[in-house]
Amino acid sequence: MPALFFAILSEAKPWLTKLDAKPISHSGKFRIFQKENHYIVISGTGKLSIALAVSEFAHIFTKTERNQMKVWNLGIAGSTNSEHTLGDFFWANKITDVSSQRDFYPDRILNSKFQKETNLKTFDRPVTKDHTKDRFLSLNENELQNISLVDMEGSGFFEAASLYFPLENIAVGKVVSDHLEGNFCKAEDVETMMAKTMEGLFDEWKTPLPWVSADPIESIDWPIVESFIQNLRLTETMKHDLKKSVRFYRLRHPHSQLPFPEEPDKSNLKSKTDLKNYFDKWRHSLHV
Incomplete structure (x- = not known):
């Protein structure tokens, strides 16, 4: 039973279309879509929102069911590295919550078609290099050192998911959407980038975890x-x-x-x- 968590609809839309998932009726706050035993959850932006969405989703299932569930957070992230091409996909091998300075270390996905890995830092606000952008948190070159990708959900997702699911079932992957210019991405651009990545990841996500025996x-x-x-x-x-x-x-x-x-x-x-x-x-x- 695999599950995907996205912050915004434009990230999830190609997956919803491919899976032909439909919204389920439930008493909770967050949007949950289902196709057979496959689930997609849209949380809204920010680490608190996605952490709450993980908790709400996890309580639908028994512990036994959760132990057999693959749970991923996919989405867009800004990159500090100009050599990263827009649309590049990376697995996060280290996630740092900037506010708490806590580090999380997801297990490596050894057999993925996508082999690139890097570190991810989760901020409470969108980040930019441009100091004229008031709606963003502006960082100087010194502050950006040793940072590869930035987002607003990764640490919240991983910390919450680790409370309910085995660590080896959890993964975070990000698509490079910008180089911190201080502009919000257009929904159609996000959909295009996520659709391209989805074509390589869809079967990987649907494949049962290798250590979970057939039920x-x-x-x-x-x-x-x-x-x-x-x-x-x-x-x-x-x-x-x-x-x-x-x-x-x-x-x-x-x-x-x-x-x-x-x-x-x-x-x-x-x-x-x-x-x-x-x-x-x-x-x-x-x-x-």
Whole structure:
């Protein structure tokens, strides 16, 4: 189950289009899109926003599910290096939160098509070399030494994600969008750069983590259950609870067929009460 976190829509849009992900209905603040077991989250700008989005998203899942989830933060970043071409992609191998001076060290992605790595510093405001730009934090040459890329989300994402997901499941990657000239990027330019990077990263992101064994519930049992319930008006919460019951049954009975209610019983469901009783009886049969 891979998940992607973006700060803004223009960063996420090529991925949403490629995945054909749709927004899910939930009680939280942040926009979450889903296609099967693939998720895309848009947090808004800033490290606090993305940290809150990570927390909200993580609480949708069990610890077991989170342990099997690949979680990436992708987006644009400014570069201090004039030799970095606009659109270049880098994995962050060191992330520094400038305010707290805390450092974070993501694991390397050894088999990625993109092999460039560099350090990333997360600021609370957009950064520029131009001292005439009032809306930006202006830095002089001395302050820019030993800085490669700058953004506003990386440290917030990584620190929050490390509370809920295994460190080896987390990665941060950035596309060079500017050289700190002090101009906000146009949405269409961001989409173009992110789309180009996505073509090389899409399959990598969708590929299951190599250390996570295949889940028979997802690959074998759940598709059968989904086919059975397709005409039942189960809520997302009911589906989530049903999947937990199926997993409980499979752990106790690894070689047995799943118990299903009698097919004619489905046609006798006239009310929400009928559906709830039907559903509860089915879940009970998975726990005996």
